[in-house]
Amino acid sequence: MTVSTFAVDTAGVRAFVPYGDLLAALATVSTVLARRSRPPWNTVLISGDDDGTLTLTGASPDATVTVRLPGAARTPGRFGVDGWALTRLCKALAHGDRRRDTARLPVALDGADPAAPTISLGDYTIPLAGLPAQDHPGDCEPAPTIASVDRAALRTAVDRVLPALGRDATAPILTGVHLSLAPGRLTLAATDRYRLAVDSLPAVGGDPAAPQTMVLPGRILAACAPTWTEPRVTIGRRRAAPRGDLDRVTLTCGQSTVSLVETAGVFPPWHKLLTFPTRYSAVIDRATLHAHVSRVLAILAAHPAVRGSIGVMTVTLTPGGMRVAPQIPDHTERVHAPTLPAVTSGVEETIRWAVNAAYLRDALASLPGNTVLFCGQQDVNRGVQLTSPDGEPADIAPYRHIVMTIRQD
Numbered sequence: 494m495t496v497s498t499f500a501v502d503t504a505g506v507r508a509f510v511p512y513g514d515l516l517a518a519l520a521t522v523s524t525v526l527a528r529r530s531r532p533p534w535n536t537v538l539i540s541g542d543d544d545g546t547l548t549l550t551g552a553s554p555d556a557t558v559t560v561r562l563p564g565a566a567r568t569p570g571r572f573g574v575d576g577w578a579l580t581r582l583c584k585a586l587a588h589g590d591r592r593r594d595t596a597r598l599p600v601a602l603d604g605a606d607p608a609a610p611t612i613s614l615g616d617y618t619i620p621l622a623g624l625p626a627q628d629h630p631g632d633c634e635p636a637p638t639i640a641s642v643d644r645a646a647l648r649t650a651v652d653r654v655l656p657a658l659g660r661d662a663t664a665p666i667l668t669g670v671h672l673s674l675a676p677g678r679l680t681l682a683a684t685d686r687y688r689l690a691v692d693s694l695p696a697v698g699g700d701p702a703a704p705q706t707m708v709l710p711g712r713i714l715a716a717c718a719p720t721w722t723e724p725r726v727t728i729g730r731r732r733a734a735p736r737g738d739l740d741r742v743t744l745t746c747g748q749s750t751v752s753l754v755e756t757a758g759v760f761p762p763w764h765k766l767l768t769f770p771t772r773y774s775a776v777i778d779r780a781t782l783h784a785h786v787s788r789v790l791a792i793l794a795a796h797p798a799v800r801g802s803i804g805v806m807t808v809t810l811t812p813g814g815m816r817v818a819p820q821i822p823d824h825t826e827r828v829h830a831p832t833l834p835a836v837t838s839g840v841e842e843t844i845r846w847a848v849n850a851a852y853l854r855d856a857l858a859s860l861p862g863n864t865v866l867f868c869g870q871q872d873v874n875r876g877v878q879l880t881s882p883d884g885e886p887a888d889i890a891p892y893r894h895i896v897m898t899i900r901q902d
Contacts, residue, residue: 525713
């Protein structure tokens with residue numbers, strides 16, 4: 494590919510960005526764009542400051558994401574453009590070339606005419622339809638800091654609680670991740686009423702006199718987490734002024750900032766479920782159990798007698814181990830499954846629970862470590878809890894995943 498040199502105008506925003514940096518920035522801001530929406534929710538706002546910083550911002554009613562590229566802007570100004578169209582076109586301009594060959598090539602963004610901005614790479618210059626910049630909510634700035642956390646630890650915690658995230662849009666509070674900030678510790682929780690996942694990680698900050706709690710939109714938080722690249726994430730919070738903006742939490746990592754509107758409502762009192770009255774327990778190899786649960790799911794999906802979207806499996810503890818088996822309608826007593834080696838406690842006779850097999854598989858996939866601690870209550874119609882006795886810091890509460898059982902009587 495031929496690299497061209499562009500003359501710099503003095504009118505309007507004009508910028509030169511390495512191709513790899515632009516593509517990464519577009520991927521970050523696009524996490525909040527609604528592809529089929531009208532402006533401004535499909536718009537990427539591109540602005541240049543006097544200090545040479547080029548800023549890309551995407552927004553939705555629930556979140557705003559800003560990425561700053563220092564030294565890329567040649568002139569100040571701003572324009573709007575369809576974010577998905579710009580991303581597709583950016584990729585098309587380098588079609589057929591290897592990523593490592595194009596990563597540092599300069600891309601020219603020219604918004605001298607905000608109604609018809611252009612993008613140029615190599616010998617190609619392609620026009621785009623501009624969108625109204627004045628309708629866009631604008632860049633997001635970090636809110637006053639309340640804590641900072643290790644980026645890898647936060648990403649791990651987000652990934653661990655996501656399986657329990659609700660997906661029912663009619664109950665938006667259950668589609669959020671609950672964050673609790675105490676001195677030295679950040680705790681994340683998610684629940685869809687049928688399962689609960691809780692994980693904690695070390696944090697710098699937190700007011701001992703006023704612990705903070707907030708609920709953030711889980712889907713957007715999950716989409717933004719992979720875009721963080723720096724070692725630490727700074728968490729900020731800005732409470733809404735009377736008749737002003739909504740309560741917001743910002744997460745800043747490197748040059749990117751995401752501003753999330755806090756989800757309104759009362760989150761379920763998940764702390765009460767963590768006082769788990771264990772009567773029966775078993776320690777078992779995680780990989781072995783995960784493999785057998787996945788096999789049970791495959792059997793349930795293949796068996797013609799199983800109907801509906803929920804595949805039910807039984808978990809049985811005996812003094813000698815654990816069995817997981819598919820529950821086949823009208824044939825439950827005829828199903829045989831192997832007993833897996835496990836160290837049981839409190840089990841003097843056969844104890845059986847029925848659970849959603851997919852929920853149990855997701856819980857096992859989220860657990861750290863090589864072993865699983867399975868805990869059940871005296872009442873088998875109550876939930877079961879899975880934790881990992883290894884692989885967690887001693888001063889932080891272990892990851893816990895509770896799955897509600899299916900009543901059998």
